[in-house]
Amino acid sequence: MKTAMGVRRFGAINWLGTWTLVQREVRRFMNVWSQTIMAPLINAGLFLMIFTIAIGPQRGEVMGVPFMTFLTPGILTMTVIQNAFANTSSSLASAKVQGNIVDTLMPPFSAGELVTGYIGGAVARGVLVAIVIALGAALFLGVGLQQPLWVAVFVLLGSVLMGGLGLIAGIFANKFDQLSAISNFLVTPLAFLSGTFYSIEALPPFLQTLSHANPFFYIIDGVRFGMIGVSDSSPWTGLAVVSLACLVVVGICWRWMKIGYRLKP
Template sequence: MSHSLSPRRYGPINWIGLATLYRKEVRRFLTVATQTVLAPMVTTLLFLAVFVLAMGHSTDLVGGVPYMEFLAPGLIMMAMTQNAFANTSSSLMIAKIQGNIVDLLMPPLNAFEITLGLALGGLTRGLIVGLSTAAAIWVFVPLHLAHPGAMIFYAVMASLMLAQLGVVAGIYAEKFDHMAAVTNFIITPLAFLSGTFYSTERLPELGRFLAHLNPFFYMIDGFRYGLIGHADGSLLLGTIVLIGVNLALLVGNYLSFQYGSRLRP
């Protein structure tokens, strides 16, 4: 019996291709879990140890809780988001340098499916690192889960935002020096100046104003609210900012894959 040859129909979304790309991204970082999951957890514990030694037995309250309980959510969020960024940026950068970027561009995946698959892979790594880091910190610092729904929402939105920023960096960086520059001069400063290690309520008025212009502030502030029940800023504004930034990045990355030439061999 003969079969006529014709293009395969996938429907509005190629779910098979999208799932395959997502699994590829997840397996890529799980294959080296010691480097991608265990190492960030150890680094975060070292941060915690340094602050414990620096603060000694201080009983200062920040946000109505002991300082270490205030600090823990910021450390977890920093580990989570930095690894979400690293996953997508390194995936694209390595593919470009090794010359196998065609393996991403040639399959029957449209720009939206590529963008979503990469972003979900980065999101997954961020959440796994966040969970493992939280479990390790919980041994030393009590985490109360004051508002679990808010904690989950901000964890997902923050990891997704950094994963999409990683896609932007991976598309436009031409070598690893460019990637390091993005991390050292954009991601890390924004994370450190967003209230990760301190309450913005203790800053002068100008400092608080500048902090509230930083989108990283809202992801850390909302996540901290989910854990300890205290927020320095407006949760409604934070929700709007994170949703808006994620949508803008999604559209921008879609257009980059659809019309850009940076990834073309």
């Protein structure tokens, strides 16, 4: 609500409303925690088990570390990326398809508060998934965190970036088929082909150049550096690239929310 002077009575920022929206998004995925938290852990474990059985010790070392140790940060980051994207995209798309998006648009939220609320839920899910998988990796594989701060930074930035991309996908999609197409033909291939399972040093020069233009690569590479101390690029370069990508994506989200693009009739 606004006063006669055009200033919202609760101040310049609707802190309570934004926090409530974040809580709603968190409760939405926690209500089905077996699908949103446990399922990613099981999927990550299956990936590692399959690679262990199919390749085993004969694969040798990658960048000076055992292959399974090298693989673990990639699996963790890929899972975080997919879950952060799924949280915002499914939430917004579901609201549009069910026709209750008005319940979110009617309260006195600014565009920035809406974006913050949705992405806050994606960050919470991404961080929780990362913690669960990191604990599993430490207990069963002995893969710890050499530099926890770098892991935290790239998990947070990766969750923000993918939460923003999920918002863009959810705004753009008018039905679940369109959302599935975006996830299957864009997000999943980029996550798989960004150094999750290999060092980009194994790629031809042209593909290495393309990889260095992919923010997903820097997220995975940054988490790998923080967990096992090896990486294909400088974590500072990755920090700059991913931060810039976050600013661009969040800016697009803010703009689309502000004008109601594909949200208002």
